[in-house]
Amino acid sequence: MTPRFCALLMLGLLAFAGIMPGYSMAAEPCPTLQATNPEARSAINHHLCFHSARPGEPAHAAQSASELPVDMPWTPANGHDLVFSHTDAVYWIQLTVHNPGANRALWYLKLNYPLLDEITFWQYRHQPGSPDVVTEAAPPLTTGDSLPFATRGIDYRYYLLPVTLDPSERRTITIRVHSSGALNVPLALMTPEEVIAESNHLTLIHGLFYGALLILAAFNLLLFFSSGTRYYFYNAFYISSMAMFLFAMGGFANQYFWPESAQLANLSIPLTLVICSAAMALFGWSFLDVSAGTISESVLRGLVWSAVGFLALTFLLPYSKAILLNTAHALMVIAALSVIATIRWRQGYLPAFWYIAAWMIMVVGALAYALAAFGYLGDYLAREVMMQAAVGGQVILLNYAMVQRWRLLNQKLLDIEHQARTELEFKVHERTAQLRNTMRELEQANRKLASLSLNDALTGLHNRRHMDNLLPELCREARRTGQPLSLALVDADHFKRINDSWGHDFGDQCLRHIATCLKNQIKRPRDVAVRFGGEEFALLLPGTDATGASKLCQDILEAVRDSRITAPDGTAVSLTVSAGIAELGVEEQPDSLFRRADEALYASKAAGRDAITLAQHSSEPASNS
Template identity: 30%
Template sequence: MVLFCVLQLSCLMVVAGSVNAQTSLDGKVVDLTNMEARQRIQLNAHLAYFEDTDDLGIDDLLAEPYEWSINQSGLRNFGQSSNPYWFKVTLDNLDQAGAPLYVRFAYPHVDLLDVFWVHDNAVIKRYRLGDSVAFNERPVDNRVYLLPLEGLAAPRVTLYLKVVSQGPMEVPLDVLTYSKFYELDKAELIWYGAYFGVMLVMFFYNFFIFVLVRDITYFYYLFYVASTVVLQFTLTGASFQLLWPLSPALNNTMVLTFTSMMPLAAIFFVRSFLQLETTAKPLVRWLARVLVTAFFLQLLLSFVLPYALVLKIAHALSFTAVSFGLYLGVTYWFRGVRAARTFALAWLVYLIFILIYLLQITSTTQPNIVSIHALEIGSMLELVLLSLSFGHRINEEKEMRIRAQDQALKAQSALNRNLDQLVRRRTDELEQANARLKELSIKDGLTGIFNRRHFEELAQTEYQRSFRDKNWLSIAMLDVDHFKGLNDRYGHPFGDLCLKKIATVIMGQVRRPPDMVARYGGEEFIVLLPGTSVEGGNVVAENMRRAVEDICLQHEGAEVRLSISIGVASTLPSQRDDLESLIKAADDNLYKAKKSGRNCVVCSSAGGA
């Protein structure tokens, strides 16, 4: 009977394979009609794919037919492979979508992602992306890969992807409208904000306790929290986007480094928390030392061994270390240590989520909302429970001191009072830090003046006030003349110096409280002048132009002169919400200034130039 079932299953697999091979020749076509209503389509079930053992190029694929497999089960994880994978999907009726669209590749940690848009067997657009390529090569500034469909100029295209990954071959692919993407991205950012918020609260809470009690166990815990935060921040792709966008090699280095540092800190914490050197059996102490040595070696080998191999070693060692922590928690629980209850629960929870994560990356299970965020959920719950274990341990020590002498009780009471004060002080400091962070979010990081987002918020308010008060409003758009040539000749650091100098000079010419200067993008600046007519705007613009013209910078013994072109637009608003027209008018005048030979001002009112 068993043999019959096996033969029957084998026949079904053969049939399934033959059907798959037959359908793989053409692949599936995704109709994008009326995407404004549909919002989003998952593409994985529509993908055709094959493992590339010959390192083929796009020209090879277009020159002759290859046997593709159809991803009928909608796989998102194809395991681990040293070979590239090719994927393709055909998108039809782009011109009937009804809304601008992205194709989203939602896994940030692929080494190389070659993208080819093909129409009529010819490549019409291509990108080379991945975390081994500088971040600014991406068509859209985001931690995942977004491929806009605008500008393809064809109603039917085929998307080819060549994916190279030393880690898991995860390919979560969908097509969605801009609005749907920003809705999903907002929800994900809320989750990440909550996760990192909890982690930072845990860090600072225990940091203040560490400052107070000077217990080395708290230091190891803080080291563990910090390593976890850095690793998770890197795994989300945010560190590449925000911290080192021009250093792709740093991504894998940081992942491997903190994949070693995090469990290493955890082992030191466990040894100190449970006082293994004085309370554990010799075998347990020996195992703890072996794990410490193993993770030190892993850290060193991460700089010489291949990424994929080190990652496999790290996963095996990390699973062993978490299992060891669970074993110790249960052992000390049965020995009557009350703090070990939450300690054991912490490692059990983390072990469960690590198993979920390992099953996903080995393609044993397919990614889902839990497995995608398994490390984040597990680490957050574990660290919260470990912090609670600290509380249990403090209570135990408190009771021991109470039984020992009355003075210990007084000391503990004083400690608790000081702790309450520290917590309140920490809350105040966190509020002050949030206020500082809010200020940083509205300032341009290079020049120190306001950024574009903050300008648009204030400009809308001022426009509505001018409409209500029937008052003039002027906007000046400024662009640095020949800035690209300056960058190419003297280098980007000197270009940055020029932008900072120009920002300082412009700020010196805008003195009224309601006036505002902001960096609008690249070498462009924008100035908001409430209560200023076209004549006043022209005066302010000329003052700014002359002030910049007087700048003289030195570079390797040579003098460098700067100039700007300015477009000014002024209006008495007749509509409540027509700020964009005023900005466009100023931009058009800037264009005229450029066309007129640069280093000049072109002004106009709502009625014309």
């Protein structure tokens, strides 16, 4: 017997006795999965067994599959998802796979849940002909959120275990799972092509989802900077915080942001959740236009400040308690915002309807996602996609609600502008009417003022100012047309004696009587009677020569002489007047005409009064009549 033969025989005996680096396994509680069968791979839950090891049990303290009791009971999954709510137990999971093919092939055992603290994979190869005897087929893989990301071996947010099977090889995979939160162990056995196809599909979905959220957040931020409206900023804050929360929940943050920090990997989830709660409350507070001093305002203020308190507690409490508290707080925020939005809608605030619709979608997605994350629902991957769809639908409806709010505010502004324009037009018409009335009154006042400035207040005749303005014009007209122009000055005789005898009031009455006589004798429209002094009057007679003026003055003298005025003492007083007439000479100036008429008047006074004197040119003496 050669030494080589002895060594081989010894190894066989040791292996048979279980002393070799391998161990004897109990009978398989679950059927073996045929790795080459796609239908069998899709029904992997029918091939899984698990055991829940409570604290104090040998399996709880076991750190290796070889340390498990041989008689440890395994529970078949029977097609159900391996989901477990929060517990201190250690879960052991076992799967036996077989390659019935003729070629060596590679598969990946995929665990589609990134939020597990500690996971260890063992692979044991069954000895051909001795299925109960196994040897370690690959070094154990220990990873999880409590360890750096690089421990996963493959740079992927989920856990991938490569399983390479030789032809006809059977292999048992044992998994030890322990986590401070809920346990969700969605397993899948996939070919490399299936892993790549699924990864590409999920990459497209996640890329579109997070890209859309990033664009919407940036767009709302730009709207905030351009308009200064706060709810745009809060919406950008909410979208960003929600995206960061889902990024952390999906394992992306651990993969790309802090792969070397296991503490941040666990802290990021409750931290981003409570930040998201605060953003939800702030955005709802601003968007729903909650009035100050109301109960709704007090509730939202309390939720925001409580979010600040939970944010501080997140750094102090363990993950299991922090995630429960922050999740409860987020659900409270969602419930409170739904109630407040309903109240605002019933108050007539129309954008609240779309806000409610957005939150209803969010409630459904959040509840399903929370139940899956806490181990009450299976198929975590589907719940994650459902949550992303719910968030996407919510964000779209929220932005549509903001559009409706903008339209409502714009319509209000248009209504206010229209009302202001109508009121302005009414006030303009009113002011215009008032202005017209004022202008009319002003015109009348101006006319009255002009009349007062050009008329004598006592007699009603024109005054000296009017004569000074009119006489030069009449002189120019007479020279231009060749028509005659006469000026007659009329003065009351012995008027001082009348004032001294009966007073100035009676004197004013006498002046008014003389003015009446003048107006009664003037027949032509262009003839003008003027009182230019105390008892002195003037007649401007365009188109009248000296003879015509003398005839008119004669009628005036007779009218004044023939009338009687009763004095205050009952005396009948007879008045007389004297007149001086001058006809405009060729190239004669108004001053010269007035001077000659005045000289003629004085001549009438000197001739005994109650007379008329015609002024001659400066080279001719004056004649009395």
